Amino acid sequence: MSRLIHHILGALVLALATTAPLSGQERDFTALARVDMSQSQITDAGAGLSVELTLSQGVPWRAFTLTDPPRAVFDFREVDWTGVDKRALLNADRATDLRFGVFRPGWSRLVLDLAGPLALDRTGMSIAEDSGRARLTARFLPATVADFAAVSGAPPDGPGWAMAQDGSKAPPKGRSGPLVVVIDAGHGGIDPGAEREGLVEKDLMLALAREMSETLIRAGGIEVVLTRNDDSFVSLERRVEIAHEVGAHVFLSLHADALAEGRARGAVVHTLSDTATDAASAKLAERHDRDDILSGIDLSGKADEVADVLLDLARLETRPRTDRLADALVAALRAAGAPLNSHAQRSAGFSVLKAADIPSVLIEVGFLSDKRDRANLNDPAFRARVAGAVRDALAVWLREDAALAPLVRQ
Ligand SMILES: [Zn+2]
Structure with a gap:
């Protein structure tokens, strides 16, 4: 059985989903989520592009697109990328390259270079209740350059995305201090x-x-x-x-x-x-x-x-x-x-x-x-x-x- 948290957010997507409520307390929340390569793939699908990533556990995440050049970005609470092979993962003509790694302390990012304007049509993460494994799916569909530009852009960093900072901006100091x-x-x-x-x-x-x-x-x-x-x-x-x-x-x-x-x-x-x-x-x-x-x-x-x-x-x-x-x-x-x-x-x-x-x-x-x-x-x-x-x-x-x-x- 899998619990499906499905976001159909049209094109402008800010999917910031926390892990689904979990029944057991026995899971190790300190371990980083890992990518299961055997159940992850990026492929052409119909006229668009399909991204499927299976993670060992659910994590907060979000997805969006960027222009010049067209890219798809997936951010995750830190993911262990060990064993992830981009050639094995990427099997599509509509995505030309990808990179992943630590984006800022505690956060990971996967960037997918798109061959053209492909807007995010729908995306979601489902978490299996028994194993806690998470499956992230995203579907991209062709869009005009203008439409793609209109729906693309990095969402603002909401709570939980910004780095740990107390938020108080120190006023510019005078020359009296250090x-x-x-x-x-x-x-x-x-x-x-x-x-x-x-x-x-x-x-x-x-x-x-x-x-x-x-x-x-x-x-x-x-x-x-x-x-x-x-x-x-x-x-x-x-x-x-x-x-x-x-x-x-x-x-x-x-x-x-x-x-x-x-x-x-x-x-x-x-x-x-x-x-x-x-x-x-x-x-x-x-x-x-x-x-x-x-x-x-x-x-x-x-x-x-x-x-x-x-x-x-x-x-x-x-x-x-x-x-x-x-x-x-x-x-x-x-x-x-x-x-x-x-x-x-x-x-x-x-x-x-x-x-x-x-x-x-x-x-x-x-x-x-x-x-x-x-x-x-x-x-x-x-x-x-x-x-x-x-x-x-x-x-x-x-x-x-x-x-x-x-x-x-x-
Ligand atoms: Zn330099």
């Missing part, structure tokens, strides 16, 4: 960033973020908040949100990307601008914004016109402070003997730098595609020099910023 620095280790979880010769950007940047955090805390007068302190996926929007929540004075995003073309090497400090200073910066920004495609969040289309004006006003005041921060960082890295790129200071439209009122920079510490940089990035002594340079740069910047603040606010 300097609050948010260090953002690039990538994480399902998104590894660049990978070369066994080195992975997300791991190296997490190591650097932790080391830098210790260096800054030891310097005194600085509070550090990490956007992630483990190998979990954090959306770009969430990274910016964290900076706001903790009342950050400075936001530093750490990366070590790889470039296929050219011979990029040496550190680059990026600031935000509407137009990229060069093609390489534009390409990097574009690639990092693909992270948003994965997480289902599109920052670019979010702000309405009024918000745009407010953001511009905030940036007007923030931009010179950000530029001075970038200057100080480049100078300190040079003084510390860290190799710099021939264009060490650049600007491009990175989503992660879009906190209008917080000076934010993205430091490309080096390039994993370059042999020398790779050796440096993997060397704790080199990373310690970079952390020391950031500490020195912040000290210089703070002094300048304090001296100039009365002028800026006149």
